[in-house]
Amino acid sequence: MRARHAVPLSLAALTATAVAYAAGIEVRSFRLRRLTVPVLPPGASPLRVLHVSDIHMVCGQRAKQRWLRSLASLRPDLVINTGDNLSDPEAVPETLDALGPLLEFPGAYVFGSNDYYAPVFRNPARYLVERASGRHGLNGNAPATHVPRNPWWELRDAFDTAGWVNLTNARGRIKLPSYAGSSAAGTEIALTGLDDPHIRRDRYAQVAGGPERDADLSIAVVHAPYLRVLDAFTADGYPLILAGHTHGGQLCVPFYGALVTNCDIDAARVKGHSTHTTAGHTSHLHVSAGCGTNRYTPVRFACPPEATLLTLTAP
Template sequence: MAEKITRRSFIKKTTVGTLGTIATAYGGYYYAHDVEPFWLKTISNNIKSHRIPTEFNDFKIVQFTDTHIGFQYRNKDLKKLINAIQNQQPDLIVFTGDLTDDPSLVSNDKFEEIVHELSRLEAPYGKYWIYGNHDHGGYGTNTILDVMNQSGFSLLMNETEQITVDEQHINLSGLDDILLGNPSLEGLVSHDEASFNILLCHEPDYADEVVDYPFDLQLSGHSHGGQVQIPFYGYVVTPTLGQKYVEGKHTLGNRPLQLFTSRGVGTTRLPFRFLCRPEINVFTLISESI
């Protein structure tokens, strides 16, 4: 015999169901807003190539990108990030753009704190950076340049730096931002096609242009890995030139070009991350000549 549903039991079940729905929604909001955006992880990849000199075997490069300080990411979170990078004991550190979300909204005191934290990063073969679109935005071009200079970072703006170990070298190049800068690939490594050539480029989808040049590795950010990933739907936040190669490794062309798109550290547009934890990226070079 079916149980008779009284008005009292109906109200009780409805109330429990409603409260359960509210709790689930609040729990999801809390996780996506207050937990996952600050749950940093480290992604490690070995980069193998016959062009990597044996002197660079086990050479470690740490990439961080898209901190977007001032939107949701705070200076106290930056301190934890710096500690995580230093714990990797990198040989070389690269930052691939978008230090703040809007440079015009960051106070001088906050910038001083940022300089203090970034200055703690140490790597025997240097610290390099490139502009992202948010660095040029908000009239921030010169402000961000000054902050990074004070922090001991060297700008690669359509330039190539030769990294040398025991008289052998690899090339590290950097492009100005594709969307708001004046990028130029011409002449960066055309004179040194036999070497292992790395490119820092904020927007990952520009790899479709880069593949025509003699680069072996492209490190990018910009896309935030979609920032929010919905099962059976996909990526929610996909900015221009960050829609094709949204995250992870992609192999292009015949050389080949290995593209790695980092999910980055901070958030933009929406103060949430879901199924898309922030990350730093560690690349260990492996010489196939050994």
């Protein structure tokens, strides 16, 4: 009798330990990933781009705020924020305080659905159902009307005041200033961004035209890496696409990887550097696993919260 109960009991103990680890330790194990992406033209000086995403700030998340502030010590040439800054309508001041040191650097941003709408509880099993059905995001243009809105305009106004470029279905351009230690001064970067495809706010026609040939580099920026968006950017010839949204799968299986991507991209490209090919063109793609979670699912497993320092180089 004792042996028959031993297996379920040890399984329950293992599950409880994993949940305690995921909720108590890994979700706060912030780390910086460093990647080199050979995307610049021959002879160009390296360019250091800090990619932050999916902060999902909730009031009182002091460890995350300290870590975000510490990223300024990297002195990036450019900061790209791919959205989902909020997971609490009251957290705009703490989000801006945490991002304050990074707002001193040249930057650009797009928003994700969680910047516009307050989080709601979702059964995690729904992500598996969506993966099986191939239906992700929303069928309409916005979440149900009872979902409260976040004060996203307060983030926008603060980012804009700091000089970050708003890429919400928009194009922009940044000429990097000179400061000690940077070899990228004077580099001209053209940026093309879309609003969040996960809630069908992307309007590619508004930003059509492809890379700017007189810029030193063109970067495409979007929150959720849906295939229709990757196809459009790649077919137009953008050498680099930056995205977030997936949380790297958030709850991953050790030595296997992500089970879900929360969009239609394949699990093999759920985070990190990969490529996207369509119509004879290939783009470099970087998907950030982000550094937060929805406030109702504050767990990460085998997928620590992250930001990425991308060193862009010549081939």
